[in-house]
Amino acid sequence: MPDAITDAPVPEQPAPDTVEADVRHEFEEGELDLPYWLTSTEEAANTSFGRMLRRLPKLLGEAWLLAWRVDPWTAAGLAVLQIAAGAASALGVISVVGVFNGLLQAGPTPDRVRAAIPSLVLLVGAVSLRGALVSGAAAANGRLTPKVYQAAQMRLLTLTTRVDLATFDDPSWRDAMERARDRGINAAEQLVDRAIELVTNIVGIAAAAGVLLVLHPVLLPLLVLSVLPVAWASVRSARLERRRVLRLIAVWRRQRMLFDLLAAREPAPEMRAFTLREFMLAEVRRLIAKSTDEEIRVNTRRVRTSLIGTALSAVATGVTYAVLFWLLWTGRMELAAGGGAAYAINMGIGKLRELTLTANRAFEMGLYFDDFQGFCELSRQRAEPTPDGVAPRSFREITLDRVTFRYPDADNPAVRDISLTLRKGEVIALVGENGSGKSTLAAVIAGLYRPQEGSVTWDGFDVTGLDPETLRERVAVVMQEPTRWPMSARTNITIGRHDRAVTVQTVHEAARAGDAHDFVMELSRQYETLLSRHFTDGADLSGGQWQRLAVSRAFYRDAPLLICDEPTANLDARAEHDVYQRLRELAAGRTVVLITHRMASVRDADRIYVLDHGSVVEQGDHSTLMASGGIYSQLFTLQASAYQSA
Numbered sequence: 001m002p003d004a005i006t007d008a009p010v011p012e013q014p015a016p017d018t019v020e021a022d023v024r025h026e027f028e029e030g031e032l033d034l035p036y037w038l039t040s041t042e043e044a045a046n047t048s049f050g051r052m053l054r055r056l057p058k059l060l061g062e063a064w065l066l067a068w069r070v071d072p073w074t075a076a077g078l079a080v081l082q083i084a085a086g087a088a089s090a091l092g093v094i095s096v097v098g099v100f101n102g103l104l105q106a107g108p109t110p111d112r113v114r115a116a117i118p119s120l121v122l123l124v125g126a127v128s129l130r131g132a133l134v135s136g137a138a139a140a141n142g143r144l145t146p147k148v149y150q151a152a153q154m155r156l157l158t159l160t161t162r163v164d165l166a167t168f169d170d171p172s173w174r175d176a177m178e179r180a181r182d183r184g185i186n187a188a189e190q191l192v193d194r195a196i197e198l199v200t201n202i203v204g205i206a207a208a209a210g211v212l213l214v215l216h217p218v219l220l221p222l223l224v225l226s227v228l229p230v231a232w233a234s235v236r237s238a239r240l241e242r243r244r245v246l247r248l249i250a251v252w253r254r255q256r257m258l259f260d261l262l263a264a265r266e267p268a269p270e271m272r273a274f275t276l277r278e279f280m281l282a283e284v285r286r287l288i289a290k291s292t293d294e295e296i297r298v299n300t301r302r303v304r305t306s307l308i309g310t311a312l313s314a315v316a317t318g319v320t321y322a323v324l325f326w327l328l329w330t331g332r333m334e335l336a337a338g339g340g341a342a343y344a345i346n347m348g349i350g351k352l353r354e355l356t357l358t359a360n361r362a363f364e365m366g367l368y369f370d371d372f373q374g375f376c377e378l379s380r381q382r383a384e385p386t387p388d389g390v391a392p393r394s395f396r397e398i399t400l401d402r403v404t405f406r407y408p409d410a411d412n413p414a415v416r417d418i419s420l421t422l423r424k425g426e427v428i429a430l431v432g433e434n435g436s437g438k439s440t441l442a443a444v445i446a447g448l449y450r451p452q453e454g455s456v457t458w459d460g461f462d463v464t465g466l467d468p469e470t471l472r473e474r475v476a477v478v479m480q481e482p483t484r485w486p487m488s489a490r491t492n493i494t495i496g497r498h499d500r501a502v503t504v505q506t507v508h509e510a511a512r513a514g515d516a517h518d519f520v521m522e523l524s525r526q527y528e529t530l531l532s533r534h535f536t537d538g539a540d541l542s543g544g545q546w547q548r549l550a551v552s553r554a555f556y557r558d559a560p561l562l563i564c565d566e567p568t569a570n571l572d573a574r575a576e577h578d579v580y581q582r583l584r585e586l587a588a589g590r591t592v593v594l595i596t597h598r599m600a601s602v603r604d605a606d607r608i609y610v611l612d613h614g615s616v617v618e619q620g621d622h623s624t625l626m627a628s629g630g631i632y633s634q635l636f637t638l639q640a641s642a643y644q645s646a
């Protein structure tokens, strides 16, 4: 989208429509025709068939295991009912053949009817029994599949929330997550169904095949042959659809992102202010057109494939019946047996088609369930290690020794070779230009990212040996872009220590410390006001008010290490002054890491680290750094002079 526009080559003195054409050209290539970021999924689509066939039994087993874990009694009941239904339908086939045998045998008609009656009674019994069993199975299924869906959803969320933070910046993991979420969860549910259906079909076919084998062995392979083209067509069709999904998954993601942007409250003002409506709609239209074209193309190919399969199958069925007639013609088979055989062939073809369709659906769902399982496995590999060590309740010293951290897929480290020490009761400031690595370093200190090189120690304990959750229990963070939790004002504060019993006094204290109390009291339901305009009676706050709530949340957390990433960027001058005043009070006995671009706020810090391109280039207190005449003194003087001249 916009990046494609900026990257587009612009001729020196272009005619306006030449630029338009270039831009459009660049634009169109970006999404579908040049999907370098889709290469891996393309490969998956190409290589998945053989692998998938080999994996299918295992996947069916895994889906079944999921169902078994969720509700073993219902799962077992369902399996028994479905298999019994298959057996009843097999009995039906055999009894119909018996009816034919009776009716077509030699002798007077009343004798023939009499001979057919026992089989007819058996047939009625088998059909009724099958009906009852199928209803029972449907009831069990209705109970089981929602639970499987729920279990799959919970597994996905549990694993997603357990991966380490850096994994969220890995696009391949995000793609895998989208695929697992979009289709994988459904596939888990459906695969359980398909696994059972497959068994039922196989029982039914075994009956038809048994009958044919007894009547004449040559009929069975012919029967199989007549269904093979349909099977081929179904599998090919599933692969085409799967390839479409893989090709378009990133386009759909983008489409959904744009859809959310167009429908969400937050970007709505800017969308109007910049008159972006047509621009954005055009982009959505373009993406929809791309995916619709692809869908039509694939649908046409699927229909063509199905037509070829059906035509070939019709020819093979014709051959089967021709062979049957030949057997009757040449006296190799009795007429009575011929009637039964014709019925068994008809039934067999129907059952085999059902089996093919079920197997195909199982195959298709297996592909998506494979995605789901693959994502679960990937997330397990990326799960944060949870060593047994417990972080000390408080600490005297946190030391970073030659720490380097690189985001996934990034060319350069965001912080490199950094050594520093934070002592209890100190206020440490991190300053530097945009992108110099301050937030990343703060996240490393907070235990949110694990550095690839170097070590972080708390009172000499290497954090790699400590359970990260216990470490974070000791840290309070005011994020640069605090999350606007769509919950009440009270919860927005108490979520900072959600497991602590809430008292009015502690909530008010934290809110006062973060300068949030006064405006919260002005809300329609004060602390109980829902902070989301998406719901009736919900309220929204200004950027500064949200920031004050975030500061209050951090105060409420009451942790020995407080990390503030530009806590006052949206605050007015008075609120900023008050917050810093309280931060200084709070710092007594605690450690504060402060990131800010407002140089006046850091002059009282015990130590200031100046970052540039991920490295510490200067350090010391305010007067030392001013005296050295480096970046810090330049930035400070620049800001001070701006105020003085104003």
Ligand SMILES: Nc1ncnc2c1ncn2[C@@H]1O[C@H](COP(=O)(O)OP(=O)(O)OP(=O)(O)O)[C@@H](O)[C@H]1O
Pocket: 169, 407, 408, 410, 414, 432, 433, 434, 435, 436, 437, 438, 439, 440, 441, 480
């Ligand atoms: N999630 C991420 N994935 C990949 N790269 C990132 C990510 N976050 C930051 N970076 C990159 O890491 C570098 C350091 O970013 P960081 O946010 O730490 O800088 P900063 O000094 O806090 O900037 P600012 O003053 O603008 O907040 C930048 O080059 C940035 O592009």
